[in-house]
Amino acid sequence: MKPKIAKKSxxxxxxxxxxxxxxxxxxxxxxxxxxxxxTEKIVIPGSTAQKTIPARNLLxxxxxxxxxxxxxxxxxxxxxxxxxxxxxxxxxxxTPKELEEFRLLNEVPVDIRKxxxxxxxxxxxxxxxxxxxGGVPLDSADNQLDKWIFEARIVNKQxxxxxxxxxxxxxxxxPYPVFKDITGTLKKQRANKFSLITNKEGS
Amino acid sequence: MAAxxxxxxxxxxxxxxxxxxKGTxxxxxxxxxxxxxxxxxFFILTATMDDPKSMPIVVPxxxxxxxxxxxxxxxxxxxxxxxxxEDRIYHYMGKTRGEGDGGGMELQQVSYGKGIxxxxxxxxxxxxxxxxxxxxxxxxxxxxxxxxxxxxxxxxVDIIDEMNITRQTKYMLIDLSKQEAExxxxxxxxxxxxxSSVTKTLTE
Numbered sequence: 001m002k003p004k005i006a007k008k009s010x011x012x013x014x015x016x017x018x019x020x021x022x023x024x025x026x027x028x029x030x031x032x033x034x035x036x037x038x039t040e041k042i043v044i045p046g047s048t049a050q051k052t053i054p055a056r057n058l059l060x061x062x063x064x065x066x067x068x069x070x071x072x073x074x075x076x077x078x079x080x081x082x083x084x085x086x087x088x089x090x091x092x093x094x095t096p097k098e099l100e101e102f103r104l105l106n107e108v109p110v111d112i113r114k115x116x117x118x119x120x121x122x123x124x125x126x127x128x129x130x131x132x133x134g135g136v137p138l139d140s141a142d143n144q145l146d147k148w149i150f151e152a153r154i155v156n157k158q159x160x161x162x163x164x165x166x167x168x169x170x171x172x173x174x175p176y177p178v179f180k181d182i183t184g185t186l187k188k189q190r191a192n193k194f195s196l197i198t199n200k201e202g203s
Numbered sequence: 204m205a206a207x208x209x210x211x212x213x214x215x216x217x218x219x220x221x222x223x224x225k226g227t228x229x230x231x232x233x234x235x236x237x238x239x240x241x242x243x244x245f246f247i248l249t250a251t252m253d254d255p256k257s258m259p260i261v262v263p264x265x266x267x268x269x270x271x272x273x274x275x276x277x278x279x280x281x282x283x284x285x286x287x288x289e290d291r292i293y294h295y296m297g298k299t300r301g302e303g304d305g306g307g308m309e310l311q312q313v314s315y316g317k318g319i320x321x322x323x324x325x326x327x328x329x330x331x332x333x334x335x336x337x338x339x340x341x342x343x344x345x346x347x348x349x350x351x352x353x354x355x356x357x358x359x360v361d362i363i364d365e366m367n368i369t370r371q372t373k374y375m376l377i378d379l380s381k382q383e384a385e386x387x388x389x390x391x392x393x394x395x396x397x398x399s400s401v402t403k404t405l406t407e
Contacts, residue, residue, distance in 0.1 A: 018236050021243055028246030033254075045357035047364040049258035063356070167257060172357035176286075179356050180378075183262055192264055195257035198360060 040064060040130070045172035046201030053197060057162055059152055060197070061145070062107055063170035067178040068135030071148045072107030073164065078155045079103045085151045086112055094119075109134055112144055138181050146185045153189070166194040260363065262376075280335045280343045282326050285379060286362055287387055288353030290315065294322055310390045315361050323369045346374040349383060 042064060055074065062070040073079065080099045087094050090112050094102070101119040109130050110118050121129055138145040149166075156164050168182060186194060278297040285293040293310045313319050327344050330336065335343035348362055359376070366374050379387070 014236075018232075018239070021236070021239055025239060025243045025246060028243065028250055032246055032250055044255060045360040047256070047258050047360055048368060049256045049364070051257045051259065053255060053257045169255075170356050172355060172360070174356040175352075176350055176354040176356060176359060177352055179359065187262060187265055190264065193259070193261045195259045196360060196363075197255050198258050198364075199255055 040127075042169060042171045043173070044169060044197055044199050047196075047198035048201060049196075049198055051195070053167065053195075054165060057156070057160075057165060059149065059164035059166050060107070061149075061166070061168045061170075061182055063168070063174045063178055063182065065171040065173040067175050069138055069145055069178065069182065070107040070109055070134075071136055071145060071152075072105070073152050073156075075156065075160070076103055078152070078159050079105075081155045081159070082148075082152055083115075085155065086148065089147060089151075092116065108136055108148055111135075111137055138185060143185060145182070146188065149185065149191070150189060153191075166191055167197050168194060169197040258360070258363070258367075276345060277335065280330055280333075280345060282323065282344055282346045284319065284346060284348050284362060285310070285383065285387055286348060286350045286354045286358045287379075288351055290355070290358060291391075292319055292358070292362070293387065293390070294319065296326060310386070312390075315358075316365075319362070320365050320369060323365060323371060327369065327371065342373075344371065344373065346371055348374055348376050349379040350376060351379045351384060351387070 042062060058074045060072050060074075062072070073082065079102055083094055083099060083102045086092075092112065092115070094116070098116065098119045102115075108115075109126075110133055114133050118126060118129055136145050136148060137143070153164055156162055166186065168179070170179060170182075183194075186192070281297060283295050283297075287293065291312060292315060293312050295310050311322075313322055323346070327342065330344045331342055333343070337343075346366065348359075348366075350359055363374075363376075366372075
């Protein structure tokens with residue numbers, strides 16, 4: 001009798017392991033976040049800040065290491081109106097197709113006067129165009145960043161009756177004066193509260 | 204036992220089948236489980252665990268014409284931090300040498316991280332015991348962060364982070380004045396360099 005029982009028990013019940021495996025799959029599938037394609041890589045500095053970044057109702061100002069500035073809003077539905085209002089200010093008309101293209105952009109990459117040209121380009125040529133002409137101007141002669149932010153806030157107020165939370169996502173090697181220009185622009189609009197996007201750091 | 208994978212103890216072996224006993228129909232779940240583990244591996248490898256975080260800051264509104272003038276601040280409770288280019292950082296209490304009526308403090312170069320943090324904490328503790336500490340204001344130190352034009356954005360984030368770590372709530376970010384920039388330049392050229400040149404030549 002005894003040897004027979006020993007033979008039977010060579011089977012291992014894998015049910016719990018498989019259950020656990022599928023549980024983990026479910027967990028990772030639900031938590032996975034596919035990073036949106038970005039116009040360019042920004043290496044953000046580290047800090048000990050703990051607050052998570054809200055996923056919506058957020059206006060982000062990007063700065064790269066050369067000091068080129070871009071601006072984007074998370075509310076995709078408001079992007080059409082945003083561009084149309086900016087177009088009105090600069091007397092530029094945008095076609096429905098261009099609006100469609102603009103809605104897909106996470107951030108405004110170039111001068112508004114070069115926007116039409118940029119939106120007409122196929123995706124693979126945009127990077128080179130951005131490298132050459134990129135960045136939203138924010139000098140005092142023509143502070144387009146100021147106008148983009150202002151218009152975005154107005155559109156958000158009209159559409160959703162909310163005020164954007166403002167975040168700055170800048171490269172760690174960005175020259176400090178550019179940061180000062182950005183905060184100066186924000187201050188002018190009485191947006192004195194904003195956050196800096198940083199990576200978690202051990203120290 | 205219904206969810207057994209690959210058959211349990213009573214999986215139909217020849218003998219039992221022969222008896223014609225009606226068993227539950229079994230599905231071979233091996234491929235599904237294989238695929239399951241493959242997906243699991245994929246999602247584990249692509250998962251990004253360190254989401255970026257946000258560091259809130261509030262900047263004071265620009266002064267308006269009808270604002271009341273600010274109360275003067277006693278120099279002795281002001282710690283100055285100069286954030287200079289090439290990741291250099293200096294600090295001094297009150298006034299520096301050459302500023303105002305002379306006889307000020309010497310600049311001191313420190314390192315980011317522990318160097319500046321220890322100095323902030325040291326000055327903070329000292330001022331907590333000084334005559335400036337009152338019941339309403341038990342932590343009287345004010346930090347002035349002066350940032351040079353050639354500093355990097357990361358330098359500023361680092362220093363604000365130090366303020367958060369040391370729980371120093373009273374700080375301001377201001378520009379480095381021309382006069383202060385000259386003092387820093389002098390320090391770098393002059394004796395400051397001479398002192399640190401020994402270590403510099405060693406590291407280079």
